[in-house]
Amino acid sequence: MVAGWPGSPAFVVGRATAHGYETLVSHGLIDDARPWASVSKLTVGIAAMRVVASGDAFLSDPAGPEGSTLAHLLSHASGLGFEEGDRVVPVGTRRVYSNAGIDCVGDALAPDDPRGWITETVLIPLGTDAVLADRISAGVVGTVHDMALLANELLVPTLLTPAQRDTMTTPFLPELDGITPPFGRQRPNWWGLGPELKGQKQHWMGNWPADSFGHFGQSGALLLCDPTTQLFVAATSTERFGPWAVELWPQWLDALREEVGQ
Numbered sequence: 354m355v356a357g358w359p360g361s362p363a364f365v366v367g368r369a370t371a372h373g374y375e376t377l378v379s380h381g382l383i384d385d386a387r388p389w390a391s392v393s394k395l396t397v398g399i400a401a402m403r404v405v406a407s408g409d410a411f412l413s414d415p416a417g418p419e420g421s422t423l424a425h426l427l428s429h430a431s432g433l434g435f436e437e438g439d440r441v442v443p444v445g446t447r448r449v450y451s452n453a454g455i456d457c458v459g460d461a462l463a464p465d466d467p468r469g470w471i472t473e474t475v476l477i478p479l480g481t482d483a484v485l486a487d488r489i490s491a492g493v494v495g496t497v498h499d500m501a502l503l504a505n506e507l508l509v510p511t512l513l514t515p516a517q518r519d520t521m522t523t524p525f526l527p528e529l530d531g532i533t534p535p536f537g538r539q540r541p542n543w544w545g546l547g548p549e550l551k552g553q554k555q556h557w558m559g560n561w562p563a564d565s566f567g568h569f570g571q572s573g574a575l576l577l578c579d580p581t582t583q584l585f586v587a588a589t590s591t592e593r594f595g596p597w598a599v600e601l602w603p604q605w606l607d608a609l610r611e612e613v614g615q
Contacts, residue, residue, distance in 0.1 A: 354612065355380060357601045360573070363387075363497045366609050369508035369583040372389035374501050377613045378492030383497035386483070387589040389468075390570025393485070393493035394455050395503060396475045398427055398547020398576070400422075402517050403474050404462050412546070416461035417454060420444040423461060426454045427546040428525035435534075448542040450530025455490035468492070479506055491570065500576055507548070507566075508583050521546045522566050524582070533557075535599060548578075559603035561610065573598065577606060581613050 355362050363381030367374040401423060404410045412424040421431040421444045432444045433454040442449060468485045476483050476493070479502045483495025510518040510599025524543040531542035533549065536556035543550040548566040551558045558565055558577055567577035573590025586609055 354378070354605075354609065357597065358590070358592070358598055358605070359592035362573075362590045362592075364586060364588035364589055365497050366584070366586050366613055367500050367501050369503065369505040369578075369585060371509050374505040374585070376501075379497075380610065381497075383567060385575065385589070386494050386496050386499075386573040387591070388486075388570070389483075389493040389495060389500065389574045389589070390491050390594075391452075391489070392500065392568045392570045392574045392576050393471075394492060395491050395507065395547050395568050395576065397455055398521050399457055399506065400471050400474045400513060401427060401458055402513050402521055403566065405518055406513065410462060414461070415592065416428060417442060417457045422456060424525050426451075426458050426461075428544045429454060430526050430529060430544070431457070431533070445526060446529075446537075448526075448529045448544060448605070450532070450534055452488070452490040453463055456488055459489045475503075475512070476486050478512055479503060497589050499588050500589070501585070504576055504585035504587050508580055508585060509586060522548055522550065522564075524550055524552070555603075557599070557602045557606075559605075559607040559610075561606060565575050569594065569598075569602075575602065579615075581595050584610070584613070584615050 361382045366378040416423045417426045417431045431450040431454045432442045437453045463470030475494045481499035481546040482501040485492050486494045530540045539554050543552040551565040565579045569575035571594045578585045
């Protein structure tokens, strides 16, 4: 099940339940703490929705560049470039994947301690041992088990209501095109408030159902969730993302799905 994956991958294929996740298939050192890179963005989405649920902020609140809101930032529609200082486009005109935009969410909602905010509102309440070692857009370090706890929350929410989770996983500005690096231009490029959404894209999510959502990271980590079956795949790697993953992941994720009979 890991043929073609360089390094030492670790993964769990699981099913989310109200009593915690059920492991269907696992491989590798699932208790080794490894960088999640941009999979960390899913924790920012949950943390932001918790603030909105408390009434202390609204998704329509201004944040980031002029004309942008929290929702624009979380869905990569604020116009900000990949990193601070990169070329910008007008707000709400194109899906531009942006680490800088996600970091701006922390600046807006927890300016004094954005890393502590994610830790206290997501990582600890979920029962993980993961730590936020760097910026909130890409700094979580945790195990596959920790990532599976995150998947269970996204599929069977406890920190959020189902309606709030649905808001996270509904496309914001669904008409927007944009590039999912390095998988090319997606027309349209659906994104929720944190998670990337499958829709009709033909890319790293393979042939998983259109309702599927998740994220991958430059560390070689990925999380993919299917709310139609409560199935998920959580994976970390010792090999950074590269051309091998572009070629392997779509077929690999489809094969895992077939392995568990979904």
